[in-house]
Amino acid sequence: xxxxxxxxxxxxxxxxxxxxxxxxxxxxxxxxxxxxxxxxxxxxxxxxxxxxxxxxxxxxxxxxxxxxxxxxxxxxxxxxxxxxxxxxxxxxxxxxxxxxxxxxxxxxxxxxxxxxxxxxxxxxxxxxxxxxxxxxxxxxxxxxxxxxxxxxxxxxxxxxxxxxxxxxxxxxxxxxxxxxxxxxxxxxxxxxxxxxxxxxxxxxxxxxxxxxxxxxxxxxxxxxxxxxxxxxxxxxxxxxxxxxxxxxxxxxxxxxxxxxxxxxxxxxxxxxxxxxxxxxxxxxxxxxxxxxxxxxxxxxxxxxxxxxxxxxxxxxxxxxxxxxxxxxxxxxxxxxxxxxxxxxxxxxxxxxxxxxxxxxxxxxxxxxxxxxxxxxxxxxxxxxxxxxxxxxxxxxxxxxxxxxxxxxxxxxxxxxxxxxxxxxxxxxxx
RNA sequence: GGAGAGAUGGCAGAGCGGUUGAAUGCGGCGGUCUUGAAAACCGCUGAACCCUCACGGGUUCCGUGGGUUCGAAUCCCACUCUCUCCUCCA
Numbered sequence: 001x002x003x004x005x006x007x008x009x010x011x012x013x014x015x016x017x018x019x020x021x022x023x024x025x026x027x028x029x030x031x032x033x034x035x036x037x038x039x040x041x042x043x044x045x046x047x048x049x050x051x052x053x054x055x056x057x058x059x060x061x062x063x064x065x066x067x068x069x070x071x072x073x074x075x076x077x078x079x080x081x082x083x084x085x086x087x088x089x090x091x092x093x094x095x096x097x098x099x100x101x102x103x104x105x106x107x108x109x110x111x112x113x114x115x116x117x118x119x120x121x122x123x124x125x126x127x128x129x130x131x132x133x134x135x136x137x138x139x140x141x142x143x144x145x146x147x148x149x150x151x152x153x154x155x156x157x158x159x160x161x162x163x164x165x166x167x168x169x170x171x172x173x174x175x176x177x178x179x180x181x182x183x184x185x186x187x188x189x190x191x192x193x194x195x196x197x198x199x200x201x202x203x204x205x206x207x208x209x210x211x212x213x214x215x216x217x218x219x220x221x222x223x224x225x226x227x228x229x230x231x232x233x234x235x236x237x238x239x240x241x242x243x244x245x246x247x248x249x250x251x252x253x254x255x256x257x258x259x260x261x262x263x264x265x266x267x268x269x270x271x272x273x274x275x276x277x278x279x280x281x282x283x284x285x286x287x288x289x290x291x292x293x294x295x296x297x298x299x300x301x302x303x304x305x306x307x308x309x310x311x312x313x314x315x316x317x318x319x320x321x322x323x324x325x326x327x328x329x330x331x332x333x334x335x336x337x338x339x340x341x342x343x344x345x346x347x348x349x350x351x352x353x354x355x356x357x358x359x360x361x362x363x364x365x366x367x368x369x370x371x372x373x374x375x376x377x378x379x380x381x382x383x384x385x386x387x388x389x390x391x392x393x394x395x396x397x398x399x400x401x402x403x404x405x406x407x408x409x410x411x412x413x414x415x416x417x418x419x420x421x422x423x424x425x426x427x428x429x430x
Numbered sequence: 431g432g433a434g435a436g437a438u439g440g441c442a443g444a445g446c447g448g449u450u451g452a453a454u455g456c457g458g459c460g461g462u463c464u465u466g467a468a469a470a471c472c473g474c475u476g477a478a479c480c481c482u483c484a485c486g487g488g489u490u491c492c493g494u495g496g497g498u499u500c501g502a503a504u505c506c507c508a509c510u511c512u513c514u515c516c517u518c519c520a
Contacts, residue, residue, distance in 0.1 A: 042480055046489045053489090056501045060448040069500050076500050096479095248440090248477095376459060380477080 001213075001366045002106045004095050007031050017113040020328035022121050027105050034102040038093035045086040052079045111363040113328045114300070114336040120327025126340070127327065132311065133320030135344045140407045144347035145398035146278040149175060151409050152428050155279070166276065167268060167283045169394075174426045178400070178413075179286065181420030182393045183261045186288035186313060190259035190390055193309050195290055198260040200239035203230040208242045211368035213334045213360075223265045223283075232265035236289035237387040241360075244293065245368035248380060254372055255302065256293040259390065261286065279394045280352065286393040292386040293370065296362065299384035300337070303359040307339045310355040310390040316416045319399050320344040322351050334360045341391075343399045354395045357388030 007014055011032060015025035055072050062068035095102045118127045149155025154175025160168040171179050187197055209231050214222070223232040233239060240258045249256075263286050275281035290309060294302045307323065314321045326338040335358035342351035362382035365371070371380045404412045410427040418424050 039480065042489085046480060049490090050488055052500085057449055059500055065448075065500090073500065080500090094479095250440095377475080 001363065002031075002109045002112070003362070003366060004031070004035060004102075004106060006112070007106075008035065014109075014112060017328075018109070020113050020117075020119060021110060021331065022329045027109065031102065031105050034093060034100075034105070035095070038090065038095070038102060041086060041090040041093055045083065045090045048079055048083045048086060052076060052083065055079075110331075110333045111336050111360060113331060114359070114361070116300070116325075117331060117337045118325055118327045121329040122327075123330045125327040126324045126330055129323040129325050129339065131320075131322040132315060133318070133344070135320050135346060136403060138346060138405075142346040142402065143405060143409075144278060145401040148401045148405050148409065148411060149279075149398075152411065152426055154178070154426065157278075164283075167281060169279055169282060174421065174423060175397075178417070178421055178426070179393055179397055181417050182391075182396050182400075183286060183288060184420050185417060186390055186393070187259060187261055189313055189316070190288065190290060190309070193257075193312075195257040195259035195309075198236075198240060198243070198258045200233075200236055200243070200260050200262060202233050202239075202262060202265075204233055204239055204242070205229055206231065208238060208245075211245055212238045212241045212364050213367060214238055221267045221269055223267060233262065234266050235264050235287065235387075235389075236260040236262040237291060240289060240291040241364055241370075241385050241387060242368050244370050247370060249293075249370075249372040249383065250376070251295075251372065251374055254293060254295050254383065255298065258291045259288055260291075261288045261393075263287075279398045282394060285395075288390050288393070290357075290388050290390040294384045294386065295372070295374075296381065296384050299359050299361060299386060302384075302386055303337060303339070303357060306386055306388045306390075307341070307357045310341055310357060310388055313391050313396075314341065314343060314354070317396070317400065317414045318416075319396075319403055319414075321354070332356075332358065334358065334363055336361045336363070339388075343395070344403065345399060346402050346405075352395065352399075354399065355389040355391050358386060360385045360387070 002014065007028065011028050014028050014031075018025040018028070055076055059065055059068045059072060091097050092100060093102060094100055095106055097103055118125065120126065146155060146157060150157070152175070154172050156170040156172055157168075160170045163170070191197060203225075206229055209222070214234060214237075222234055224230065239262075240260055243258070244256070263284055265284055268281055268283060271281055279285075290306055292302050292306055311321065311323065321341050321343045324340040324342060326335075326340060331338055338356060338358040340353050341355035341357070343354040344350075345352050361384050364385045365382040370383050370385065372383050373380060400414060400417075401411050404414060406412060408427075410425055413421050413424050413426065
């Protein structure tokens with residue numbers, strides 16, 4: 001949700017951001033116009049209410065209250081009429097009235113793009129910030145992970161389809177174990193870097209979804225039981241960020257770092273025909289999500305740190321990757337700045353997203369009302385929230401299979417995972 | 431799923447329908463005293479929004495939403511949540 005105060009104070013900044021995202025900035029003028037009308041109505045309303053309160057207080061002070069009430073009744077009744085109509089008008093214009101035009105504009109507008117986010121209209125303008133590792137050269141044709149996995153008997157897409165349709169996978173034996181090993185590895189590393197592990201609910205209310213801004217982003221991409229009013233989380237970012245909704249921190253409580261391992265559920269409605277094979281795009285996948293709650297002045301440094309936290313995992317696993325700074329046009333709704341981590345996939349000779357780290361600044365905090373106090377008596381401020389994958393388990397698993405595949409079809413387990421997997425190689429079962 | 435109890439400020443806990451945004455205690459902040467600290471004492475101590483350059487003024491908020499009334503934390507209705515007991519279950 002956009003900050004109405006910022007719109008008033010620095011409308012050009014909002015306009016600039018909209019233009020950089022590739023949208024029409026004229027809504028800013030509409031916001032200012034509606035805001036002006038609302039404040040006028042509010043002032044009128046409050047004046048009338050003050051008058052009425054004064055009359056009521058007179059009755060309270062009178063020695064004969066009944067008589068006072070009787071004599072003032074006509075005046076009060078007149079005020080009541082004016083108050084009712086002014087109240088209706090003010091409400092219809094208010095920024096916090098659910099379907100008011102002003103509210104709609106503030107709520108539907110994406111976050112203000114940070115200055116350091118590169119210009120550009122779409123993914124082709126994303127900037128490679130750095131690249132790590134050298135893709136391995138294979139003396140044979142590198143196979144895609146689904147072939148490797150099926151041959152090893154650790155991935156079973158056919159039976160998954162029998163159970164649940166397309167975009168599901170069954171992991172078996174060391175495949176299942178490798179998946180669990182990755183999750184455990186990620187969580188252990190997160191803990192070592194100061195993230196507190198959280199096991200959140202996977203079903204959340206519509207309000208929780210709304211608070212983190214997912215309802216606009218994933219609304220038709222989410223699984224839900226509308227009757228029960230519960231949504232399956234598309235990412236643990238949702239419960240982690242909303243965890244402290246309506247709370248006020250004192251300065252010593254910040255920063256907060258959370259890590260959660262959770263399944264994620266997505267309809268992938270807009271991705272028909274894309275990535276239909278393998279583990280890349282599933283209706284259900286697991287992920288370790290990192291969330292940080294920061295002081296505003298620290299949030300961009302925290303984004304660098306969080307991105308480094310995620311990247312360190314790939315480095316420890318020996319998986320080549322690159323870091324992209326997403327351009328303004330490719331930035332998601334909530335984000336002011338995003339780094340994507342892309343891992344190297346030898347079967348397709350390309351880098352694929354395995355983590356996305358975003359600084360949502362105060363955008364989600366405003367919706368969720370997560371605030372803090374700089375000094376004991378200071379005014380309340382919104383915190384900044386950040387989230388990033390650290391990492392997506394399924395995609396890491398497939399990256400391991402592809403990057404560590406051997407000519408005989410077996411897969412070497414990366415050193416760092418061996419204690420977790422309990423094996424240094426995955427070979428075909430007899 | 432059935433029965434009951436409850437929801438008030440950071441916490442605990444009062445609150446006859448009338449100057450109650452809310453007693454009291456704890457906590458927190460500031461001060462006096464002290465070499466320092468503690469204790470004691472004094473003062474302050476919720477939020478959002480609007481008007482104002484400012485001083486200041488105003489409106490709203492006692493789970494949520496309605497209603498009664500000139501006036502509601504207090505009365506009425508609905509809902510939500512929490513707790514206890516039963517049922518069920520992992």
